[in-house]
Amino acid sequence: MESTDFDEGDFEFSRNYFLAKESSTSVKRSTHKLSDIDIVDEQELREAVSNIEPKHEKEIDLLIKSYKCLYSKWAFELRAGFGLLLYGFGSKKALIEDFASTTLTGYSVLVINGYLQLINLKQVLITLCELLGDQLKAQRKTPSGSQRSYNALSIDDLIAFLDGPHVDGNECSICVVIHNIDGPGLRDSDSQQYLARIAACSHVRMVASIDNVNAPLLWDKKMVHTQFNWCWHHVPTFSPYKVEGTFYPLILAHGGTTQTVKTATIVLQSLTPNAQSVFKVLAEHQLAHPDDEGFPVNNLYSTCRERFLVSSQVTLNSHLTEFKDHELVKFRKNSDGQDCLYIPLTTEALEKVIEEISQ
Template identity: 35%
Template sequence: MGSRRARRTPQTPGRTPTRRAASPPAKTPQTVRRRIKQRLAKLQQEEIAVSDDDSDFSPLEESSDSSEEDEPEAAGDRESGSDEDKDAEEEEEPRQRSEATYFALHSARGVTSNHTLSRLAEPRLSHAALQTLLGERPADHAAERAALLGDVELLFPHWLVALGHGFNVLLHGLGSKRAVLERLRLTQLQHRLHVVVNGFHPSVTPRQLLQTLLEDVLEVAAPPGRPEAQAEAVLRRFSGSGDARLFLLVNSMDGPMMRGERMQQLLARLAQAPRVHLVASVDHINAPLIWDQHKLAQFNFIWFDATTLLPYTEETSYENSLLVRQTADLALSSLRHVFKSLTPNARGIFILLAKHQLENADDRTFEGLPLSELYRRCREQFLVSSQVALRAQLTEFRDHKLIRSRATHDGVEQLTVPLEAPLIAEFLAGCDDS
């Protein structure tokens, strides 16, 4: 082994290995990828910028030619540049691509469908035809629904006990509770003083409720004019000495016309009276959001599950549906229902507005009755005492969707009735007959 090691020729101490001549650096895959990304970004930006297809100028070809000519120089600059410049370029390229992609996606027009209700093979039904078809349809699971209604009816004695101890009853659950309250009225409250409030009706207002309590229940000959005074009169009657008790049955306490602050505040004050007993129902899943902690303390509810699985036929009969054709009879019927709940002065104001619109029905430039002119006419007929009172009455009209108001270019408020001239004429003829 030692002799073999001795035969090896040691390298010369001062000798260094020869190096090959310097050759141009090879293009790495990273350089190629960077160049391709830049080319794609340029092409995408130029495609977005091109808007005229008939032009002979082709920026794509020019950019491709110029990019091919500048490739060697650009490659040399990139290879000779520092690492910091390369990192900055790599961070800038994705941002430019994302911006180009964003504007490319949002510059295109959205595609909309032309499948509208007017293109249906079957025309939309009228309200009367829809009610007829629903009435002819046999009820599903009639036995099971009757059993559920019977189970709820067994709770009537518990409700009366809770009412006698100062609590109020709130019914919740899936299905209409209108039949439940009707059975409660017929079986338990037939010989007691009670009032039924249909919260789903579009004409329900705090004023109408107070007038019903004063005129029909308490039989007050000359009730006060202001709502605050009317509420105080009702509360004095059922808070003082006496044996009379009032049972207030409210269907759909969370209905569209019942969600207002004034209505809920009135019901809360009535529920606090010692001899006023409230039994109400809610249908919406978010109904508890109507009340805060203060109102819940005033109502003092006990919640009972009254699931019936009955359809909400009456509760939804006054709502607009896209599948139901809005006929003139339905609009006129709704107007008459709401008109009956108004005070005499409010009726006079609405009739003034309707007559003025009917007189100008043939005038194409008619935009409505100015508010100042309406106030002048109401003062002449002693319908309002101030403009504040008129605006308060117009707010009630807007809540019932009896009028529309819009401001002109010079700031004048114009009032109109959202009905056609023949319907207004028929409505005014019915008012004259009554």
């Protein structure tokens, strides 16, 4: 009976409390809105971040040196058929590139920047096959002077070539280095399946890094233990994600013209000089004809061929695919139904990009 009285009293107290809160006139709702936030320019915010003084530099240097002592072990694991997966807080880009340049000298190394928004995996496969083809010629496994075009092959055919029986043992080997295999350009299921198949090829070894805590959810048991065959290494570097972070917008910042120019410049500087020249041709035409609907693809090919920038339509298409994947150019049809190209940048931004890559 006493317990019942206590429960009723407790209920009545709670009821009166919430009634008092509901009827209170002293509670005022905030009039602030999200649009009232003073958002700074992204470039200014990045400059402020870059000016933050690093801490614990001596301890971090000792940590990196301890990882370098593991290079021989990592190389042995690769030779044994395992893939290396590096994880831990901080950018691992510099560490992996140092490992590749100092220890993987016996491999042909291909680097994939998974932190980019778009990545053309077929072009990656074509490049891998070209590297293996060059090794085969060096080993005199194919007739001298013979050349093979891989552009017309399907993805399945390209992977079959990488896993083919045309090389005995480990005479020819390629190492694929992937910075941020869990990045936005590789995070979909199809991309991960293709990467797993590439890693399982007999003449391919893979070194990758992850930074997302949910990255292992991208793979099933077969991919982890059979195809990738990962050896997991915890290597926190505590290094800032300077390069990787360039392609991500910062919180409480809006992208301005300066940031757009910087991003486009970084992408273009990572391409070949010929690809940059092709982009300049398109950019100069757009600046000279701002009212046009775009530059017809056929006209671009004629201009680039006259300037000896491309030797065939296939070469030009390869450059255009690279531009499109990085959202440097876009396609649309003009009033005559022709396929045209245009650069989705303002005149001011485009002029700055041309100036940057011409230096």
